[in-house]
Amino acid sequence: MIKGEAGARISVGVRGAGTRANPGAGPMAGAGTGAGAGLGVRNGKIPVGDAGRDLPLHLFLSLSVVLTTASTLLLDLDWGRILDRIPRLGSVFRDMLRFSPERFSLTLLTLAETVTVSILALIYGMMIGLVLGALAADNLTPWKPLSLALKSVFAFIRAVPTPVWVLLVLASMGFGMASGVVGLGFHAAAFFGKVFAQLFEEVPEETVEAVSSAGASRIQIFFNAVLPASLSGILAWTALRFETNYVEAAILGMVGAGGVGYTILAAMSSYKFGRAGLAVLVVFVFALAIELLTTYIKRKVKI
């Protein structure tokens, strides 16, 4: 019953619109069926969405189509060959699933190395990030141009992928985990500098004012008001960065910074897929464990 009524009302609206769109029929006919019904009518139909508001979405979708087409043409992908080789991907994957315990202790040892690298890079990066973040935060910086300069440096460091930084460090410091720590820590420091500066800037001006009205110096304000007020944010970002660091550290082995990444690379290049498969599984299980742990900590520890 209600449905029928609604339908009737819509049809009235459309008819009203029709008369409007056609001036020859007399404008008063449309007005008679109700001014409200003819309100938003376009091309004889009642639009439901707001075309103006949807414009960005339509632009985005059209742009995606254009970019996909252009990239495909540019890369000159041989789809025939790709489709031909897909079954081979399956066979490699099957080989990897035939886990082989060969040199498993080495896998575990290098995994421990990777974890160590990610933790060290996290701690160094965090300490540097706290200092630089405080210097870069608008409400704490001793000198505005310094804040701007630091923020630009953070953006630059973050724009260049970690493996590139590690390769640069490798070139000067030689192969090994130290290069991994320095390269990854470098990137983490820029990351922390940026997010910590933002956290510090979010601390309400009033809180800072209250402590400074007691005669506190800039350093005292930082440690007594700004740092405690942003502690939960600092912990959340650190937990997130630990996950990122771990994944990055695993990849870094493949560019020569040691760790489990190198073990996987070595096994793959000598066609020991079973060994590589087990190493990948161990990496995955550990990543999952980290994720579960940080989620648990974030939920339990209400800072």
Added chain:
Amino acid sequence: MTPILEVCDLKKIYRGSSKPAVNRISFSMSAGEMINVIGPSGAGKSTLLRCINRLTEPSSGRVLIEGEEITGVPAAKVRALRRRVGMVFQHYNLVNRLTVMQNVMHGRLGYMNAFNGALGLYSEEDKQRALEILEQTGLSEFLYHRAGELSGGQKQRVGVVRALMQQPSILLCDEPIASLDPASAQVVMEMIRDVSVRRGIACITNLHQVDVAMRYADRIIGMNGGEIIYDGPVAGLTERMIERIYGKPMSQLMIGGDVSA
């Protein structure tokens, strides 16, 4: 005897504004005096208070704390003088994540070196004094509660105790009861009056409520358009004067209250 606070021809023009927020402000205060500042919104009450400890930088004029000039001196000297000027804020401005005790101890930071202050290494005497004041103000059961968990009235009392920890000679209260319910407002106002009477601290308080201002003051300063219109005892504040300060007839100023009550 030098006055505790002396303000001479103070003027503040905010950037991008042509009209001064406060202008031609001159007055002085002696120890233990309680001044309440009234006036309509935008009269410059907050600007005046914030210029006294230079949270807002005055455009011209002088402010003297116990005879020492705070205007036109370097930052280190400003910090040293700010220790003698406690401030209480409308929104309490506590660090919500920290305990009541930690917030109260912030009042001591101005007296400590950067290292001890940064690490929160307060002296046992200071902590002892904090406990005493918290006990006197009925806050001893909340010592280790987070400031964020307290009610508005309790937060403001913690705010006053924090200011008292500075052992100030002047207390600036910027709309201390504007966010409180009537009962808490009364507790806080009585606490501020107690500070002035018993501890001999000069208190200057911005208020919106004329009746509250008259009940708790020795002296009233009425402001309008950034300037002082009235400066004198409570008894001299006639209805006509209140109407001049607010630029509105009395009937529009009171909501179910009598000024003389």
